[in-house]
Amino acid sequence: xxxxxxxxxxxxxxxxxxxxxxxxxxxxxxxxxxxxxxxxxxxxxxxxxxxxxxxxxxxxxxxxxxxxxxxxxxxxxxxxxxxxxxxxxxxxxxxxxxxxxxxxxxxxxxxxxxxxxxxxxxxxxxxxxxxxxxxxx
Amino acid sequence: xxxxxxxxxxxxxxxxxxxxxxxxxxxxxxxxxxxxxxxxxxxxxxxxxxxxxxxxxxxxxxxxxxxxxxxxxxxxxxxxxxxxxxxxxxxxxxxxxxxxxxxxxxxxxxxxxxxxxxxxxxxxxxxxxxxxxxxxx
Numbered sequence: 001x002x003x004x005x006x007x008x009x010x011x012x013x014x015x016x017x018x019x020x021x022x023x024x025x026x027x028x029x030x031x032x033x034x035x036x037x038x039x040x041x042x043x044x045x046x047x048x049x050x051x052x053x054x055x056x057x058x059x060x061x062x063x064x065x066x067x068x069x070x071x072x073x074x075x076x077x078x079x080x081x082x083x084x085x086x087x088x089x090x091x092x093x094x095x096x097x098x099x100x101x102x103x104x105x106x107x108x109x110x111x112x113x114x115x116x117x118x119x120x121x122x123x124x125x126x127x128x129x130x131x132x133x134x135x136x137x
Numbered sequence: 138x139x140x141x142x143x144x145x146x147x148x149x150x151x152x153x154x155x156x157x158x159x160x161x162x163x164x165x166x167x168x169x170x171x172x173x174x175x176x177x178x179x180x181x182x183x184x185x186x187x188x189x190x191x192x193x194x195x196x197x198x199x200x201x202x203x204x205x206x207x208x209x210x211x212x213x214x215x216x217x218x219x220x221x222x223x224x225x226x227x228x229x230x231x232x233x234x235x236x237x238x239x240x241x242x243x244x245x246x247x248x249x250x251x252x253x254x255x256x257x258x259x260x261x262x263x264x265x266x267x268x269x270x271x272x273x274x
Binding site for chain 1: 204240268
């Protein structure tokens with residue numbers, strides 16, 4: 001079962017995925033800040049493990065489709081078309097929550113992921129560590 | 138103690154923060170893809186709770202400072218200057234890991250956060266839920 005924000009009627013408490021809630025403002029969707037290309041970055045996080053799976057971009061249409069269908073839809077910058085995640089691979093992302101940040105220019109999408117999120121077969125796209133050279137504390 | 142990637146000598150196993158590792162490639166830093174403005178988005182995740190705290194942007198210099206100092210440094214697009222997170226508020230982010238995604242065009246930074254990450258006083262910047270209108274399953 002997917003519990004949407006409207007159904008939770010939450011106010012000032014923690015959601016099932018551990019994030020703080022503030023009162024839902026119906027006008028928030030209209031006030032989102034898309035960039036000069038009409039896009040907003042979306043961080044996708046697995047609701048169960050809280051692993052960050054990937055970051056992709058949405059335009060207004062893909063966001064509306066995501067909210068309406070309950071599955072992530074992005075805008076492919078390379079192919080310049082809507083892209084339902086997992087449409088060919090079957091690795092769909094069922095949406096549990098969508099949250100905007102304080103500046104309303106970035107989204108966080110909590111999902112139930114089917115199969116690996118990454119096209120390489122990795123659970124998460126973030127599998128390449130960079131070298132920290134800072135001194136140990 | 139902060140355990141950097143180089144110190145872990147990990148290969149194909151899970152790190153202390155639960156993410157899969159692949160072998161570290163020394164050339165990865167040079168192969169990162171910065172956008173037309175010389176920036177790369179960085180998702181900041183709390184290492185302990187795995188909450189996504191914020192998304193900000195880095196240029197090459199701020200990334201190098203982050204890796205070298207062990208504290209997050211970003212590029213402020215609004216102020217057009219380097220911005221050490223928490224420099225004025227004291228809400229510093231000690232870096233545990235920095236990871237690139239499969240396309241090398243997005244970063245994930247795992248941190249120990251001092252105080253709230255958000256300038257509003259919220260633990261995470263992602264506190265504004267959007268309405269899901271999809272049918273329940």
